[in-house]
Amino acid sequence: MKPVNVGMLGLGTVGAGVANILERNADVITRRAGREIRITRVAARHLDRPRSCRLEGFQLTTDPFEVVDDPEVEIVVELIGGYEPARELVLRALDNGKHVVTANKALIALHGNEIFARARETGVTVAFEAAVAGGIPIIKAIREALTGNRVEWLAGIINGTANYILTEMFYEGREFGEVLAEAQRLGYAEADPSFDVEGIDAAHKLTILASIAFGIPLQYDKVHIEGIDHITREDVAWAQELGFRIKHLGLAFHVENGYTLRVHPALLPVRHMLANVDGVMNAVMVKGDAVGPTMYYGAGAGAEPTASAVVADMVDVVREFNLEPENRVPYLAFHSHALSKGVVLPMHEVETAYYLRLFARDEPGVLADVTRVLGDRGISIEAVIQKQPEPGVDHIPVILLTHKVREGQMDAAIEQLENLERIDGRIVRIRVENLE
Ligand code: HSE
Numbered sequence: 126m127k128p129v130n131v132g133m134l135g136l137g138t139v140g141a142g143v144a145n146i147l148e149r150n151a152d153v154i155t156r157r158a159g160r161e162i163r164i165t166r167v168a169a170r171h172l173d174r175p176r177s178c179r180l181e182g183f184q185l186t187t188d189p190f191e192v193v194d195d196p197e198v199e200i201v202v203e204l205i206g207g208y209e210p211a212r213e214l215v216l217r218a219l220d221n222g223k224h225v226v227t228a229n230k231a232l233i234a235l236h237g238n239e240i241f242a243r244a245r246e247t248g249v250t251v252a253f254e255a256a257v258a259g260g261i262p263i264i265k266a267i268r269e270a271l272t273g274n275r276v277e278w279l280a281g282i283i284n285g286t287a288n289y290i291l292t293e294m295f296y297e298g299r300e301f302g303e304v305l306a307e308a309q310r311l312g313y314a315e316a317d318p319s320f321d322v323e324g325i326d327a328a329h330k331l332t333i334l335a336s337i338a339f340g341i342p343l344q345y346d347k348v349h350i351e352g353i354d355h356i357t358r359e360d361v362a363w364a365q366e367l368g369f370r371i372k373h374l375g376l377a378f379h380v381e382n383g384y385t386l387r388v389h390p391a392l393l394p395v396r397h398m399l400a401n402v403d404g405v406m407n408a409v410m411v412k413g414d415a416v417g418p419t420m421y422y423g424a425g426a427g428a429e430p431t432a433s434a435v436v437a438d439m440v441d442v443v444r445e446f447n448l449e450p451e452n453r454v455p456y457l458a459f460h461s462h463a464l465s466k467g468v469v470l471p472m473h474e475v476e477t478a479y480y481l482r483l484f485a486r487d488e489p490g491v492l493a494d495v496t497r498v499l500g501d502r503g504i505s506i507e508a509v510i511q512k513q514p515e516p517g518v519d520h521i522p523v524i525l526l527t528h529k530v531r532e533g534q535m536d537a538a539i540e541q542l543e544n545l546e547r548i549d550g551r552i553v554r555i556r557v558e559n560l561e
Contacts (some may be wrong), residue, residue: 130233135204142432227558228255252438276414281409286321323352331375340459341467383468473533
């Protein structure tokens with residue numbers, strides 16, 4: 126049978142990975158897809174850069190529109206990332222009747238609703254497994270394998286760079302900035318690493334996972350987002366003294382009156398499986414009412430792990446070439462007309478336990494002031510650690526672990542505590558999750 130021609134936008138780390146896998150595993154991929162899949166056109170910004178793949182057989186161009194307009198190309202693989210011109214290129218490819226495979230989480234999280242609608246109109250398909258957790262087939266698992274379940278919650282370590290930084294802080298006591306620079310050198314971090322450390326990249330991925338799990342529209346703007354840039358190596362050590370590890374999590378819960386979508390650092394019990402996902406690895410736990418908790422683990426970034434998901438999407442697209450759009454697996458697991466509204470609750474309604482870190486003047490009665498403020502608001506304390514003052518410093522670090530309370534209550538308590546004369550500076554809060 127005639128080979129399938131692929132046009133690729135971008136020939137960076139992942140693009141080279143895709144080219145290498147298609148060449149190395151051509152025999153098994155053809156046997157699975159039913160047709161040979163070959164890259165014919167490639168757009169890259171710089172044609173003279175050294176590449177970690179062979180370029181034989183590729184027609185190269187610096188103009189990505191040449192690729193999406195090429196009548197011989199049947200599948201466009203978008204690997205340039207970012208919002209624009211990726212959005213314009215993908216929409217044009219769909220208008221030209223080409224199927225699209227993308228690894229672009231920002232694009233799907235923010236413009237997925239528009240892109241899927243366009244694909245339905247033009248009768249082609251969009252596949253995006255590589256957009257979430259790199260090589261872990263998490264979209265396929267939730268969309269196709271857990272369809273008998275009501276998903277109750279999901280929780281994931283879905284940014285490898287943030288996980289790498291927290292892991293190095295935990296095991297080696299290293300400083301945040303130094304580890305971030307290393308993650309950039311190793312090629313894990315986004316082009317703009319603030320996306321990794323401020324939680325934006327994880328929020329893009331969580332948006333996609335939550336929609337697929339709950340059958341709600343993509344709502345990136347409703348995700349509460351916090352990064353890890355305020356976490357110190359002391360927090361990491363003090364959390365450990367209390368029996369916890371700090372991880373950067375994406376969390377989506379189906380609660381009584383809606384959904385909560387949030388990305389933030391959290392303390393997890395040291396023995397929890399997610400607490401033991403180290404380095405650049407990703408993992409997602411999904412709790413279904415029928416199956417119970419399930420966990421998916423693997424490499425969330427890197428050339429071949431991400432390319433593994435891209436190639437799997439290409440195979441799926443080829444297998445479904447002749448299906449009518451209404452017979453394909455729905456993009457968000459639920460048919461578009463069956464998506465529910467998905468009310469996302471504001472953060473002040475979320476209920477969790479807290480780790481609080483504050484600096485108090487080393488005088489009698491200060492701790493009593495703190496516990497009175499919390500007690501007056503019905504916040505009960507589970508543990509307190511008071512550290513030794515540094516020589517010459519009159520404020521000592523105090524760490525408190527609270528029971529569960531609504532975020533709105535905690536906001537008010539923190540504001541009151543920060544106004545106490547004998548408390549210095551801002552109070553750091555990190556939420557505690559048990560994920561049982
Ligand atoms: N910068 C991302 C990460 C790459 O660190 O996980 C994969 O999306």
